[in-house]
Amino acid sequence: xxxxxxxxxxxxxxxxxxxxxxxxxxxxxxxxxxxxxxxxxxxxxxxxxxxxxxxxxxxxxxxxxxxxxxxxxxxxxxxxxxxxxxxxxxxxxxxxxxxxxxxxxxxxxxxxxxxxxxxxxxx
Amino acid sequence: xxxxxxxxxxxxxxxxxxxxxxxxxxxxxxxxxxxxxxxxxxxxxxxxxxxxxxxxxxxxxxxxxxxxxxxxxxxxxxxxxxxxxxxxxxxxxxxxxxxxxxxxxxxxxxxxxxxxxxxxxxxxxxxxxxxxxxxxxxxxxxxxxxxxxxxxxxxxxxxxxxxxxxxxxxxxxxxxxxxxxxxxxxxxxxxxxxxxxxxxxxxxxxxxxxxxxxxxxxxxxxxxxxxxxxxxxxxxxxxxxxxxxxxxxxxxxxxxxxxxxxxxxxxxxxxxxxxxxxxxxxxxxxxxxxxxxxxxxxxxxxxxxxxxxxxxxx
Numbered sequence: 430x431x432x433x434x435x436x437x438x439x440x441x442x443x444x445x446x447x448x449x450x451x452x453x454x455x456x457x458x459x460x461x462x463x464x465x466x467x468x469x470x471x472x473x474x475x476x477x478x479x480x481x482x483x484x485x486x487x488x489x490x491x492x493x494x495x496x497x498x499x500x501x502x503x504x505x506x507x508x509x510x511x512x513x514x515x516x517x518x519x520x521x522x523x524x525x526x527x528x529x530x531x532x533x534x535x536x537x538x539x540x541x542x543x544x545x546x547x548x549x550x551x552x
Numbered sequence: 553x554x555x556x557x558x559x560x561x562x563x564x565x566x567x568x569x570x571x572x573x574x575x576x577x578x579x580x581x582x583x584x585x586x587x588x589x590x591x592x593x594x595x596x597x598x599x600x601x602x603x604x605x606x607x608x609x610x611x612x613x614x615x616x617x618x619x620x621x622x623x624x625x626x627x628x629x630x631x632x633x634x635x636x637x638x639x640x641x642x643x644x645x646x647x648x649x650x651x652x653x654x655x656x657x658x659x660x661x662x663x664x665x666x667x668x669x670x671x672x673x674x675x676x677x678x679x680x681x682x683x684x685x686x687x688x689x690x691x692x693x694x695x696x697x698x699x700x701x702x703x704x705x706x707x708x709x710x711x712x713x714x715x716x717x718x719x720x721x722x723x724x725x726x727x728x729x730x731x732x733x734x735x736x737x738x739x740x741x742x743x744x745x746x747x748x749x750x751x752x753x754x755x756x757x758x759x760x761x762x763x764x765x766x767x768x769x770x771x772x773x774x775x776x777x778x779x780x781x782x783x784x785x786x787x788x789x790x791x792x793x794x795x796x797x798x799x800x801x802x803x804x805x806x807x808x809x810x811x812x813x814x815x816x817x818x819x820x821x822x823x824x825x826x827x828x829x830x831x832x833x834x835x836x837x838x839x840x841x842x843x844x845x846x847x848x849x850x851x852x853x854x855x856x857x858x859x860x861x862x863x864x865x866x
Contacts, residue, residue, distance in 0.1 A: 462646055463852060465639070482702070483636045485645060487851035488858065499629050502622075503709070522575050 465514040466492040470506035571697035574640040587641050591648045594634035595659035601627045603667040630706045637698035664827030671738035677717015679746040695767040725791045740796040748819045750777040785809045
């Protein structure tokens with residue numbers, strides 16, 4: 430019967446209660462897990478390094494080598510930075526309002542705020 | 553702020569096409585659905601290496617071998633992009649891998665079919681990757697930022713996969729009678745499982761469609777499947793081959809191809825673990841994981857040793 434399940438699901442999203450195999454959860458949590466690294470790639474000379482993703486590696490050397498294999502297989506970069514994710518401090522999105530609000534009412538910081546006669550030409 | 557307020561802000565963002573980022577507030581069900589979907593997608597990439605790995609040592613030429621290795625390496629990379637994006641939702645890599653290895657987590661059923669001849673490499677690239685691409689192109693616009701970004705990267709690489717598959721079949725289709733027969737045979741075996749990749753028919757669902765409302769998904773199974781049939785039905789003409797469906801016919805009124813009924817019994821059997829290769833695939837993943845254990849441990853031991861300050865000899 431093709432109406433055995435009345436649950437909608439999509440390709441790439443199969444409900445787990447429908448799973449085959451044994452349903453026991455294997456033991457997760459590995460004391461020897463490799464740390465997570467964030468990867469930044471400079472796509473060509475003259476441009477900034479840009480965040481491209483992350484990966485796990487035992488140390489910085491391996492992180493660079495893995496980043497080479499994972500993120501620059503098609504010549505996407507000429508330089509790679511890696512940093513362990515735990516060293517990144519991020520701003521809190523819940524505080525975005527207070528954090529960025531002070532810039533909102535200072536339109537005089539933009540060149541278009543100033544009206545100049547046409548004779549001045551490009552300035 | 554009340555949960556209702558938070559939910560409203562969240563839904564407003566979605567409605568206004570503002571991406572959700574890892575540290576943003578999100579409903580627990582949104583987080584869970586994304587973790588399940590992204591990790592299943594990642595598992596599919598990883599298990600997807602196995603049917604093709606089968607042919608690396610048997611590729612008919614050095615060129616085809618190099619192409620196949622590059623493609624399989626891409627799949628590993630795609631798995632990694634996806635695991636990383638699921639990790640941003642708070643699921644650990646170890647946990648996801650453990651679920652794959654135990655059989656709890658699912659991956660695309662298509663990879664539980666065997667690759668019997670060299671022509672299967674072409675058919676997998678053209679049909680299986682072709683079907684996957686339609687889904688992935690849609691997912692480039694999914695609402696969760698890290699997932700969407702991983703998809704953009706994957707789509708850029710995936711088009712090589714489909715093109716090399718088609719080109720490989722094209723060579724066979726212009727070859728000897730035996731090669732032509734091999735090409736047709738591979739298409740016959742992969743066509744229906746490829747259609748099943750899109751999942752059950754929309755009409756089988758009675759649930760409200762939360763994934764669409766949250767814009768995790770943006771097209772229904774049937775929409776994507778129809779898009780796929782319309783695309784393949786035209787492309788196969790170039791190969792001079794036939795799709796194994798007597799009901800396949802252009803419908804002038806709908807401006808789409810009609811096609812025959814999918815064998816849903818087979819679909820559910822494979823999903824439930826009874827496909828031709830389910831056990832073999834999981835066993836191969838488990839073996840690879842176990843055999844690699846000492847490498848992972850040695851690497852971390854080496855890293856720890858290097859971290860210790862060097863003691864000066866007197």
